[in-house]
Amino acid sequence: MLGDLGKRLRAQQIGLEVSEAAIEWLCDKGYDYTYGARPLRRLIEQQLENPIAARILREQVRPGHVVLVERKADALAFELSGVDTP
Numbered sequence: 001m002l003g004d005l006g007k008r009l010r011a012q013q014i015g016l017e018v019s020e021a022a023i024e025w026l027c028d029k030g031y032d033y034t035y036g037a038r039p040l041r042r043l044i045e046q047q048l049e050n051p052i053a054a055r056i057l058r059e060q061v062r063p064g065h066v067v068l069v070e071r072k073a074d075a076l077a078f079e080l081s082g083v084d085t086p
Helices: 001-012 022-031 038-057
Strands: 017-020 065-072 077-081
Touching: 001 017, 001 038, 022 038, 022 065, 022 077, 038 065, 038 077
Parallel strands: 017 065
Antiparallel strands: 065 077
8 A cells, every 4th residue: 555655646746754763653543453554544644645645735844854753652753854854
């Protein structure tokens, strides 16, 4: 699922790097024995895709940027690297 998101972002010339801690957080929060991968899919949409899409629409994320996703406490945090970032 993260690979698909990365592929869609690469088509817009935007990179995606997700830390191991962030992946573990997603796995812990998205696991459900009864429903399989559906909760994980929704979690990735809510916690990654939607926030990144909002930043793209506000032009905070542009071609040449790399979105770095880290786990901070009990949430995900985003940082940018690449073109014209400090």
